[in-house]
Amino acid sequence: MRFSDLSGKVAESSSNLVRIVVHEHPDLDGSPVEIEALAAEVAGLEDTALDLVRFEVHHPGADGPEQYVMEADASDLLLSG
Secondary structure (H helix, E strand, O other): OOOOOOOOOOOOOOHHEEEEEOOOOOOOOOOEEEEEHHHHHHHHHHHHOOEEEEEEEEOOOOOEEEEEEEEHHHHHHOOOO
């Protein structure tokens, strides 16, 4: 018996399940986490997705770059000068 990790509801068939892979989250240690959900639970998800920009700032002499993620509209204002 398989079920949704989001709701705990039983999946009548494995074809009703989708696999979700979370690559980045503040609570993760850098390794992806996989969960399953009913397809109906993620229907319309594309309507809530944000347009994001991910970039790095490299400072002279720094050990590594600083990484940033922000909404595209905010980055347009920042990067347009």
